[in-house]
Amino acid sequence: MRDLAKELVVTGLLATIAATCLASMHATERPVLSFQYSSGLSFSTLPNLYGGLLLLLCLINAGKAVWLHKTSAPAPVKEKKAAFRAVATIFLLFLFVSLLGKMPFAALCAVFLCLLFFAYGKRKPLQIACIGLGGAAVLHLIFVTALGLRL
Amino acid sequence: MFENIFMGFEHVLTWYNMAMIFAGTALGILVGALPGLSSPMAMIVLLPLTYSFSGLPALLMMMGAYVGTKLGGSYSAILLRTPGTPAAACTVLDGHPMVLQGKAAQALGYATVGSALGGLMGWLAASLCIPVIAGIAVKSGPADIALIGLAGLVMVSSFVRGSMLKGLIGMLLGLLLSTVGLDPQDTTPRMTFGMEELFGGIDFSAALVGFFGIAVVLSDLHRIEEGATRIREKVGLALPPVRELCRRWRAIAIGAFYGLFVGAVPGVGAEGSTWLAYATVRKNSKNPESFGTGNPDGILAPESSNNAVTGGTMLPMLTLGLPGDGSTAIMLGALLLHGMTPGITLIKESPEMVYGLLAGLGVAHVFMFLLGTLAIRPYIALLQNDRAWIFPFVLIMAMVGCFAGTNNPFPVLLAVLFGILGHLMELRDFPIPTVVLGVILGPIIEVNLRLALSLSNDDWWVFADTWPRKIILALILYIISKEIFLELKRMRLQSQNNPTVTP
Known part of the structure; x- marks a missing residue:
């Protein structure tokens, strides 16, 4: 497998993890009998922030790999x-x-x-x-x- | 200041705790000597054993292993020209030529003495600095703790090998994994996918074993092909005379200086400091051309630096809860597994643990010297073993470490999945310590961030309302912007040098 393909597979896997977590958070409903939030951060703020940034950085990494890609020899x-x-x-x-x-x-x-x-x-x-x-x-x-x- | 250090020794100087340090150091030297088995792996192997002990003895055993691997790495570097640990790579340059000249015993002697003296200097400096830093750290509030955690993560992502982009990806993956489980404030399940086992969050042992144990074995499987190397001659150890050491004090001092300072920066580890020390000693030498041909200063400087790092890494680890390298990340994880929160909380609630570990570091260096001097022959015999016989045992011990904590196979399954993910990431140069660090620091950052906001009625300026906070924020922004600038520069250079680039 070429170097670029390997890089894209691993980055894609990480992006999939981020997307799955984001989808899971989106599907999670705030319980009706929950505590009154005392801070501006809800239960989903940080997971959404981390997941969103992870997805974004994976896309940047994939773009960077495509930009710099070069052909590589088959695996020894x-x-x-x-x-x-x-x-x-x-x-x-x-x-x-x-x-x-x-x-x-x-x-x-x-x-x-x-x-x-x-x-x-x-x-x-x-x-x-x-x-x-x-x-x-x-x-x-x-x-x-x-x-x-x-x- | 000194009463705390004495209190630490009071807790450590018992037969039981000394035996723990001794056993950990002995195992550490062995693991370090075996090429392909590194310090984090020694600690992962120890993880199942520590469940039967209380917090301090368990951590002291790990401390012994941490110190022992530093010396063990030099054995294979000198004798086989294959560094046992990445930090020992520099020792090859002058250590192996001495072996070729028939001075193997002397080379091992210089490595042992250099490691012990450098380690003790690092320990002494750490002992003097930690009470001062701890005194300042205990005055920190939740906003400071959250910012320090964030700054540590950014620094580690920036300074570890590979690009910062990959470091940040690893860090965010770790942070994301740390949010799995019930929300700490309103107990809403987050990313549990209906699995009750995930309600308590990702098990630390699963992350540690998966990313540091299984992933490393999978990534090092190609080294089995290298097979075992046999040393034909009988090798002993010859300690250098005191007069000779006094003549070479500068190499030891420079090594210790770099080790301490580089070790104190979260995420850098020993690799950088050994090369820095070697280059400085060579540059200041009257005979720089003799380096690389078997100059004892070329062994003393990197080995002293390599072990002084252990003192340096204790500064951020024991005071702020930030690991200096992969091994200290595992120690932080072990603290959590034993129900303690690393960092400022630990200083406030369990000072005996902080100063006990510090005292243990000094004792471990004494044991390392004794073991290295008196029992070198069995270590040399063992380092000639084939890795194919060792890796399966490492895997079993790692998995037992994961299973024994909960008696549930679910964390072991998670560890295997993390191992596969870690292996794939390692193949593409994503720094694994950032992931584990994210998992460890994530809950600390989240709890303190939300607490700081609650206490300030949702005023985000709380994170910039004092000078230390402003400085930490500025540091975070500086590191990120500098790395972005360097990355863009690297990309431009790479695309200019590479004719096959397709923009």
């Missing part, structure tokens, strides 16, 4: 590998979150660690299993046994 293989690893990490993070509290912590950690080691290029099964299981046991000992966190 190393960058593609890092992108794959980032996607794999994000997928595993979501998996971890969805299973947190539903599965024993030590088992979840062991699975997560082993899969991430594999995604990060480690290929020796015995080494992966040893460090994954050992690491999960240590994490369980620290957080659950020693610190008493309810995980």
Whole structure:
């Protein structure tokens, strides 16, 4: 993907967040039984100000990127590998979150660690299993046994 | 003045608190030594551990980690020519040539002593300044607090790496996120999208873990390819003789001076100060050509500056609640997670915390010196580890830090989403600390802004009715207008130099 396109995608994402927040504030009605406002600022003043300015600055940033854009070479293989690893990490993070509290912590950690080691290029099964299981046991000992966190 | 400092030591000099500082410093040196793992990451890793402790011990542990990473960063810079932290990049210039000359032990000795002396000088200066600034700060009203918060945000957006436009975008995103939840005055739900979990606002731990933990790991995944580097020879540490240090006192003093002043400016961090110190020492040297070939002054100055920054960053953090860098932003977040409001409120309500942290900074530097001198071998062995084995553990500890605070997976989910957003922003050079700072300072600014208006019957002139307020307002306007002018100048130059520009 070109440099300009990447810049526009990220700026567009931030602008979308700002626009969604502004739309949400617009849809929020002031409760009938609310306090009398003692100051000139209502509940929506600052979110609207921040959201509006964020949207405006995103547009300026996009305009600036278009103004200064230059063609860039395709992503090198190393960058593609890092992108794959980032996607794999994000997928595993979501998996971890969805299973947190539903599965024993030590088992979840062991699975997560082993899969991430594999995604990060480690290929020796015995080494992966040893460090994954050992690491999960240590994490369980620290957080659950020693610190008493309810995980 | 001194009774407050003694009170701080009284709280810190207990076996329990000293053990916390020691453990934090040991972890900090380790994390700093590993290229790709920085000071904020060490503190994110510590976050889940601190839930089991009360406020001061938890923050002291983080303080130890903050100090430790400063020294750890120099190990890999000197031995592997890969700075462990961005601030240690300058140490590579003269540290690594010394290794090539077979003087690795001496180079590590200079780095350890330079870091310890610079850090202690920074701590001493901070100890003398903080009571004075705190004395003035406690007289501030809500309008002052709101303006100081705003000025801090603008300064951070302006001084962090990248363009100010991107800094401001990050800051506004943080401020917008800080308004999520029930309105503090009339409890109207704002941007909660019907989710009860958002009624209490965005969890600080989710923002910290997402933007500083997950986003940084995702952005550093390409470094796994670099693999681990092996050091073949056996490396120890040789402390420089006292006479040699006395001869080189100027390099240490200049480093400490820059570190303290640069650190005190919110948002600048240590990177700028190390290069400034190095350039000044080189310029004033009788043999400037010897720099870059293994001159010990080229290690002492940046390392002294790097650690003196810790004293400098404490000035705005402990007195005004403004972080000097990413690490202090996390410390502010940790204060909030432990139910304390950073800044002037903290000085008024918990002076023992302010002066305890200050005393902890000095103790952490002593521990850093001892650990660096006595336990360097295991650190060098550990810094040769492959990052592929370390990142997964960092991710788990970061997520546990987020989950353990509420025992609810929702903040963890938010942290992952923030991590993805932070990673995308980092790829395009949006400075992440501005977002976190916006999340932390947003509620403080909002509450004080509305309180100031309420107290003045909606008179907006309340923000310009005293000289300090006028000066802060003028400072904000000056920084913004200067940055706009510079940005336009940069754009014009860029479009002139770039033949493929399509206006």
